[in-house]
Amino acid sequence: MEVRVRIPSPLKKLAGGQNVINAQGRTVGEVLQWLAMTYPGLQERLRDEQGGVRRFINIYVNEEDIRFIQNLETPLKEGDQLSIIPAIAGGAFFKRRVTLTFPPKLIKEPVIYTIGQRFKVVTNIRSANVTEHVGWVTLEIDGEEPEYLKALGYLRGIGVDVEPIERDIIE
Amino acid sequence: MKFTKGLRCKECSREYPISPIHVCEFCFGPLELIYDYGKIRENLTRERIEARPKSMWRYRELLPVESDPTIGINVGFTPLIRSEGLAKALGVKELYLKNDAVNYPTLSFKDRVVSVALSKAKEFGFQIVACASTGNLANSVAALAAAGGFESYIFVPYDLEQGKILGTLVYGTNLIGIKGSYDEVNRLCSEIAENYGWAFVNINIRPFYAEGSKTFGYEIAEQLGWRTPEHVVVPMAGGSLITKVWKGFKELETIGLLDGVNTKIYGAQASGSNPIVVAFREGLDWIKPQRPQTIAKSLAIGNPADGYYALKTIRESGGWAEDVTDHEIIEGMKLLARTEGIFTETAGGVTVGVTKKLIERGIIPRDESILISITGNGLKTQEAIQDRVGHPVIIEPKLSDFEKIIAPQRKEREVRIQATV
Numbered sequence: 001m002e003v004r005v006r007i008p009s010p011l012k013k014l015a016g017g018q019n020v021i022n023a024q025g026r027t028v029g030e031v032l033q034w035l036a037m038t039y040p041g042l043q044e045r046l047r048d049e050q051g052g053v054r055r056f057i058n059i060y061v062n063e064e065d066i067r068f069i070q071n072l073e074t075p076l077k078e079g080d081q082l083s084i085i086p087a088i089a090g091g092a093f094f095k096r097r098v099t100l101t102f103p104p105k106l107i108k109e110p111v112i113y114t115i116g117q118r119f120k121v122v123t124n125i126r127s128a129n130v131t132e133h134v135g136w137v138t139l140e141i142d143g144e145e146p147e148y149l150k151a152l153g154y155l156r157g158i159g160v161d162v163e164p165i166e167r168d169i170i171e
Numbered sequence: 172m173k174f175t176k177g178l179r180c181k182e183c184s185r186e187y188p189i190s191p192i193h194v195c196e197f198c199f200g201p202l203e204l205i206y207d208y209g210k211i212r213e214n215l216t217r218e219r220i221e222a223r224p225k226s227m228w229r230y231r232e233l234l235p236v237e238s239d240p241t242i243g244i245n246v247g248f249t250p251l252i253r254s255e256g257l258a259k260a261l262g263v264k265e266l267y268l269k270n271d272a273v274n275y276p277t278l279s280f281k282d283r284v285v286s287v288a289l290s291k292a293k294e295f296g297f298q299i300v301a302c303a304s305t306g307n308l309a310n311s312v313a314a315l316a317a318a319g320g321f322e323s324y325i326f327v328p329y330d331l332e333q334g335k336i337l338g339t340l341v342y343g344t345n346l347i348g349i350k351g352s353y354d355e356v357n358r359l360c361s362e363i364a365e366n367y368g369w370a371f372v373n374i375n376i377r378p379f380y381a382e383g384s385k386t387f388g389y390e391i392a393e394q395l396g397w398r399t400p401e402h403v404v405v406p407m408a409g410g411s412l413i414t415k416v417w418k419g420f421k422e423l424e425t426i427g428l429l430d431g432v433n434t435k436i437y438g439a440q441a442s443g444s445n446p447i448v449v450a451f452r453e454g455l456d457w458i459k460p461q462r463p464q465t466i467a468k469s470l471a472i473g474n475p476a477d478g479y480y481a482l483k484t485i486r487e488s489g490g491w492a493e494d495v496t497d498h499e500i501i502e503g504m505k506l507l508a509r510t511e512g513i514f515t516e517t518a519g520g521v522t523v524g525v526t527k528k529l530i531e532r533g534i535i536p537r538d539e540s541i542l543i544s545i546t547g548n549g550l551k552t553q554e555a556i557q558d559r560v561g562h563p564v565i566i567e568p569k570l571s572d573f574e575k576i577i578a579p580q581r582k583e584r585e586v587r588i589q590a591t592v
Contacts, residue, residue, distance in 0.1 A: 010196065045197065048182075055182055055457070055479065056199040067457060086199035126196060 001026050003076050005035065006083040013099055013136070014041035017163070023082075028059060029072035031082060046084065056087040097126065098152065101161040102135040111160060112139065119151040120144065174211050174232050178202040178378055181480070189235075191295050191370065193377040201476070202378045204235045212426040217397060220428075227283055227386035233422060234386070235379045236290045242319040243286025247386050249274050251394035256510030257523075257543075261530050265540040267400060268507075269391050271547070272515050277314045277338065278548035279307035279469075279516075280387055280412065285315050285372060287383035292370035298322060299369040303360035305353050305408065305469045306335030307516075307547055312372060313342035324369065326356050332468060334551040352462065354474045373409075381477075384412045388419025391542060392429055399434045400542040402535050404526045406518045407438040407447050407492075408470040410481030412546070417484045435490040437535070438481055439525035441465035441517075442494040447478050451485060451492035458482075466497045466555045467517035469547060491534050495524035501559050503527065504549060514549035522546075 005023045007015045015021055016039060023038075025031035032053075036043035048054050059066045060083040066074045076082070102111070107130060116123050121143035128137040141148055155162050178187040182200025193202055211232045223229035227247025228240050250270045258266035271280040285308065292300055301324040302312045309325045316323035325339055329348030339346050349356045364371040372380045392399050399420050405413040417436050423429040440448045443465030446458045458478035463471035475481065485492050495503065500517055503524035508514050515523075522543050529535040549556075566572040 010199075048198075054198045054200075056195075056201070068459070086194070 001076055001078055003031060003078075003080045003082055005031065006081065006085075008084055008086055010086070011042065011045055011084070013138075013163075014045065015039045026076060027072065028061065028066050028074045028076065028082065031076065032072070058085050058087050059083070060085065097138060097140050097164070099163045100137045100139055100155060101163075102130075102137075103159050103161075104133055106159060107132070107135045111155070111158070112137065115151045115154060118154065120147040121151050172210075172214065172232075173237055174207055174214075175235050175237070176205040176207055179205045191292075191297075191375045193375055204378055204382060206233070206422075208422070208425050215426060215428070217393075217428055220393065227286070227383070227390070230386055230389045233389070233419075233426075234287055235382050236287060236294065238294060240286065240290045241293050242289035243276075243282060243315050245275050246282045246286045247274065248390060251391060252511070252513075254511060257507060260506060260510050261527055263530060263535075263537045263541055265400075265538075267391075267395070267540070267542040268511065268513065268545055269387065269394075269542060270513060270545045271387065272513060272519065272545050272549070276318075277307070277310040278551065279311065280384065280544075280546040281307045281311040282315070283386050284308075284380045284383035285311040288370070288372035288376045288380035289315050289319050289321065291379040292321070292372070292376060293319065295370065297368075297370035299324065299367075300372060301325065301360070301363070301367075301369045302372045303327075303353070303357045303374070305471060306331050306339075306551065307469055308373065309339040309346070310335060310551070313339045313344040313346075316344065317342040326360050326363075328353050328356055328468075332552050332554050334553060338551060353472055354460070357474075377476075381411045381415060384415035385419035385422065387412065387544070388416040389423060391416075392420060392423055397423075397429060399429065399432050400540040401433060402435050402437065402490075402539060402541045403544070404437045404439055404522050404529075404535075404542070405544045406470055406522050406546055407440050407481055408444075408472045408475065408518075410438075410447055410475040410477035410479075412544075413438050414477055414480045414484045416544075417488060434488060436484055436488040437490045437525065437529060438485050438492040439522045440492070440494045441467040441470055441500060441521055442496045443467075444471045444473060445494040446473060447475060447481050448492045448494045450478065450482055456482065465500075465517075466552075467500055467521050468552070469516060469518045470521060491529060493525045493529055493534075495521055495528060499524040499528075501556050504556060505560065507545070508549070513545060515545045516547035516549050516552040517555050518547050519545045519549070 002022055005021045007019055023031050024034045061074055062081055112123050121141050124140040126138045126140055152162050177189055180195035180200045181203050183198040185195055185197050215232045220229050225248040226245050252268040252270060254266040254268055274282045289300060300316050300321045302308050303326045309327050312323055313325055323344040325344050325346050327348055329350055360374055364374045370376050405416055407413055420432045424432050438447055444463035446461045450458050461473040463473045465471055500520035503520035504515060507523050526543050535541055564576055
């Protein structure tokens with residue numbers, strides 16, 4: 001059974017950068033399992049240590065909350081749409097946030113320091129994963145709109161992949 | 172001196188530095204303050220608290236404001252009343268009323284949370300404050316923002332009681348009425364909060380704001396001579412207050428100011444907006460959202476943000492959750508007014524009505540200490556009872572006219588007195 005799964009922006013990165021994924025499964029539980037196997041980073045974000053869906057994540061099948069249907073046992077049919085939505089939508093994404101992915105040649109460069117020096121922006125690293133070959137950083141950028149845009153332009157210019165984190169519109 | 176250590180997710184325990192955020196990035200759970208209770212224990216004694224001015228800030232070590240509080244320094248320390256009349260009417264031995272209907276400056280418990288939120292907003296450097304509100308919060312943010320030199324934006328459902336609209340506008344705020352329920356107002360405000368750099372007291376400032384409610388609990392304990400009542404009835408809208416009253420009691424125990432807490436906490440809702448009561452009855456640990464329909468507009472939240480934690484508090488303390496109809500709410504308001512001389516708003520009618528019901532059912536025992544929370548003032552919700560309190564008798568300015576109406580009244584009274592003798 002193929003269904004469409006809408007991924008919230010904060011988890012997009014872990015789902016190969018996709019907003020919508022075509023996933024497989026006969027029930028909501030099976031789809032979550034499929035997602036976790038295909039995109040291993042999603043597992044711990046969606047389910048708690050006991051295997052239940054995290055309390056502040058709501059899952060909707062065709063706009064209906066699965067808690068009103070059969071929870072993880074909710075059956076799916078071809079073409080159903082499953083939406084994963086943080087219960088407290090918004091709020092956390094208060095300042096502008098971007099995810100930066102660095103190519104190997106820039107991993108050792110002080111890129112974030114540089115934008116703070118060259119433009120009137122204040123940066124704040126919220127999460128990051130940097131190894132020898134790959135690096136990404138989620139960055140909060142505070143500052144006037146023109147300075148913010150200039151900073152993004154500079155980053156793209158030197159070869160950093162810049163992806164603004166957008167908020168989710170749930171209704 | 173600094174007594175806070177950071178913010179922690181209530182779900183997954185991930186920690187964050189103190190900043191205007193309220194949601195965990197990892198699991199989307201709500202964030203809560205972390206305190207250094209060891210250090211607070213060393214610094215705070217009963218004597219030290221008692222020597223301070225009579226306001227909620229006498230417990231400042233337990234509040235997340237680091238410099239001297241700047242907003243609402245006179246808020247709190249409202250009367251704790253030993254009830255005679257209502258206790259007799261309900262047939263109980265030891266009854267108390269904690270009366271935030273006379274809280275300063277806007278006559279509801281919201282002044283507590285707002286004074287913490289705005290003092291914190293000032294520390295963070297915000298110039299504009301905002302909130303989503305069912306009315307009482309609107310009054311409080313507008314007033315304290317005016318006093319604190321902030322610009323303010325306030326979002327409410329457009330069909331609020333007139334008293335709450337007027338009592339917001341008078342402070343010179345920007346009031347925006349939304350054609351929708353409170354839950355829709357709240358959702359819109361989450362979007363606005365992301366796009367504007369404002370301090371939304373109950374969104375991005377929520378972890379700090381909510382801590383202000385603990386002072387309602389601290390004051391109860393101190394005013395009872397450093398003990399807690401055996402039964403405490405609290406109204407539930409978003410479900411935050413009930414969790415914070417409990418947290419307040421437990422914290423005083425943790426830092427050694429209370430010798431044990433033997434209290435059951437009871438949550439009260441209106442039948443037309445009772446998602447937490449329903450979850451309690453059905454034994455669920457999640458909340459089914461509702462579309463509220465009740466005269467208790469200050470409690471009309473169908474998708475309570477802290478509903479899960481409210482349930483947990485009730486269950487952990489061994490309490491109960493119950494609701495009352497609009498009719499019972501009005502009867503509760505009248506009963507309190509006629510036995511204690513306290514005019515509370517609909518939310519107070521809910522706590523009085525629920526207490527009455529739980530006593531009658533034997534869930535709250537008659538011979539143990541009981542406290543009813545009165546969180547708002549009746550002058551703000553006059554529409555709810557204007558047709559239910561009778562009318563004045565109108566006469567000409569003549570003694571004979573007065574005698575005409577007084578004679579039957581006195582006679583009726585004599586008959587009643589004879590009947591009771």
